[in-house]
Amino acid sequence: MPPKVLAFGNQKGGVGKTTITLAIAEALAESGQRLLVLDLDPQANITHTLSSSAPEPQFDMLDVLYANQAGAIDDAIIASSWSGIDLVPSAARLARLDVEAITAPETRLKVACWDSKAVAGYDFVVIDLPPSLGRLALNGLMYADTAHIVTEPEAFSITAVQEFFNTIDTVRASPMLNPDLINGGIIVNKRARLSEHDFQLEQLTEFFGPYLIEPVIRRRAAIADVHSTGVPVRRGTHKSRLEVQAGLDQLARTITAERKHP
Numbered sequence: 275m276p277p278k279v280l281a282f283g284n285q286k287g288g289v290g291k292t293t294i295t296l297a298i299a300e301a302l303a304e305s306g307q308r309l310l311v312l313d314l315d316p317q318a319n320i321t322h323t324l325s326s327s328a329p330e331p332q333f334d335m336l337d338v339l340y341a342n343q344a345g346a347i348d349d350a351i352i353a354s355s356w357s358g359i360d361l362v363p364s365a366a367r368l369a370r371l372d373v374e375a376i377t378a379p380e381t382r383l384k385v386a387c388w389d390s391k392a393v394a395g396y397d398f399v400v401i402d403l404p405p406s407l408g409r410l411a412l413n414g415l416m417y418a419d420t421a422h423i424v425t426e427p428e429a430f431s432i433t434a435v436q437e438f439f440n441t442i443d444t445v446r447a448s449p450m451l452n453p454d455l456i457n458g459g460i461i462v463n464k465r466a467r468l469s470e471h472d473f474q475l476e477q478l479t480e481f482f483g484p485y486l487i488e489p490v491i492r493r494r495a496a497i498a499d500v501h502s503t504g505v506p507v508r509r510g511t512h513k514s515r516l517e518v519q520a521g522l523d524q525l526a527r528t529i530t531a532e533r534k535h536p
């Protein structure tokens with residue numbers, strides 16, 4: 275059976291796409307699943323957090339996409355420093371791809387993973403999308419089985435969700451693109467005890483109710499520290515880590531359960 279491919283996006287920056295992608299990958303790996311993380315963001319945040327102690331990679335995502343060849347992903351897969359998780363790293367030069375003036379459908383990532391024995395050996399492939407809806411994000415959405423949007427309960431989140439959903443619809447609309455792409459719904463992250471967040475969550479529920487995924491993830495120091503320490507929440511030093519991790523594990527179970535949105 276091929277792996278399930280889950281993408282996490284939002285053109286809005288800083289909402290927690292990378293943090294949630296990491297948390298889902300780690301929760302699944304901890305439960306015994308074989309995981310491959312694909313970094314499609316030139317900022318390479320997930321690469322840095324997952325490979326703080328790894329040597330400089332020989333190949334990265336740009337090599338994979340430029341190859342445009344079946345199985346090209348294989349050479350770029352490295353072991354991460356997190357148990358049970360492999361990685362295709364990104365680097366700043368990946369930004370070159372987003373400014374290329376090519377109008378062909380963005381199938382390069384899909385082609386690169388096509389017929390790959392290495393990819394076939396994973397249970398899940400998770401994709402950290404960049405904060406844009408350009409060529410890089412489209413590569414991810416063309417290859418994904420399911421796309422999730424990660425958002426904060428903040429001003430403009432409704433607009434961002436609508437734009438992301440419109441992009442999913444565009445990708446699904448053409449047999450040349452990815453007609454089977456599933457809209458996996460909305461992960462609400464960084465909720466704080468603020469009346470503004472209560473209000474924005476009500477708004478999100480009113481506009482997109484059936485798409486909201488439980489549990490909502492709160493803003494917690496145990497999560498904020500993951501990027502800087504390079505260790506998963508459950509292996510951190512915070513008193514609250516197990517309680518926080520329980521929410522993240524539940525989120526991973528929810529989004530990997532069979533669900534279909536219209």
Ligand SMILES: Nc1ncnc2c1ncn2[C@@H]1O[C@H](COP(=O)(O)OP(=O)(O)OP(=O)(O)O)[C@@H](O)[C@H]1O
Binds near residue numbers: 492
């Ligand atoms: N639930 C949370 N609680 C506390 N801090 C969080 C939480 N989620 C994310 N953060 C913090 O918010 C910041 C942005 O998170 P992250 O890098 O995951 O966002 P992103 O959407 O991937 O950003 P970008 O758009 O730049 O790719 C980071 O400093 C991260 O540690």
Ligand SMILES: [Mg+2]
Binds near residue numbers: 291402403
């Ligand atoms: Mg990110």
